[in-house]
């Protein structure tokens with residue numbers, strides 16, 4: 001028997017895509033293929049990352065191309081192609097442009113990586129994940145979106161800063177869409193098993209929730225020319241790791257619902273078991289009335305946006 005390395009394609013070699021390729025290679029999660037439409041960028045960044053190997057001490061081979069045939073044989077495809085927000089924009093403002101980009105990316109994945117598990121990062125996240133699922137015709141467990149890992153990381157970072165404790169001890173869960181309507185579940189947030197509410201007063205928790213909810217916009221305002229990329233890319237890579245190592249991690253991901261939480265035909269952030277089979281299980285929590293209402297409100301926003309996106313690609 002000959003074992004082979006995993007192959008992971010990153011579509012879009014911009015800020016998020018190149019950072020994801022870097023982390024994937026550093027962690028030796030597989031060989032990495034970078035695909036982008038801009039001439040020279042995927043090739044150049046791929047070569048740069050390959051040359052980092054001897055210094056970074058990793059054997060992942062990184063290649064780049066404009067030719068989407070490079071994705072052939074991919075086990076996992078990470079989709080980061082698309083425009084990012086500028087100050088004053090919401091993620092939904094990206095819908096028209098990115099729906100067309102996802103349409104062409106879906107076609108390429110269908111043609112060249114028909115067996116891959118696809119992790120979508122492009123915004124508006126829940127809408128683009130739905131669109132990619134619909135356009136590839138892949139089973140829903142093989143198409144999943146990254147949002148909750150990042151939103152949870154943002155909330156955790158602010159909690160750790162506030163309490164002056166290690167980020168490693170914080171565990172949190174953020175449901176709902178990747179937007180202002182996200183639903184951080186404070187009652188599922190613990191610090192080394194201690195409920196957050198036992199450690200911080202309610203007004204401070206509310207302030208941290210608000211900062212996490214606006215965590216992306218805070219960075220867009222500072223950068224002025226684009227949006228966050230280190231943490232978003234690392235969050236996507238954590239999902240790739242769960243898949244290629246079949247870790248069966250419970251992570252908040254944008255997953256296709258077909259009746260769970262009383263919702264169907266929508267992608268939205270919920271806790272899932274992520275492993276070698278992709279989304280192996282959707283975990284249905286018993287939500288309070290307020291949490292359920294917030295999740296349904298979030299889903300309503302994305303259902304409407306999905307209808308708009310489907311018109312763009314019709």
Ligand code: NAD
Nearest residue numbers: 012013014015016036037081082083084121122123146232
């Ligand atoms: P960027 O502009 O730096 O890079 C985007 C890249 O996509 C560019 O290099 C562009 O040439 C490429 N591209 C465009 N059309 C393509 C196509 N058809 N095929 C292949 N490549 C194509 O943007 P970025 O900062 O890397 O952000 C990428 C996307 O990720 C944006 O939509 C952004 O909103 C989103 N994002 C999502 C999250 C999240 O948590 N889900 C977080 C941050 C950013």
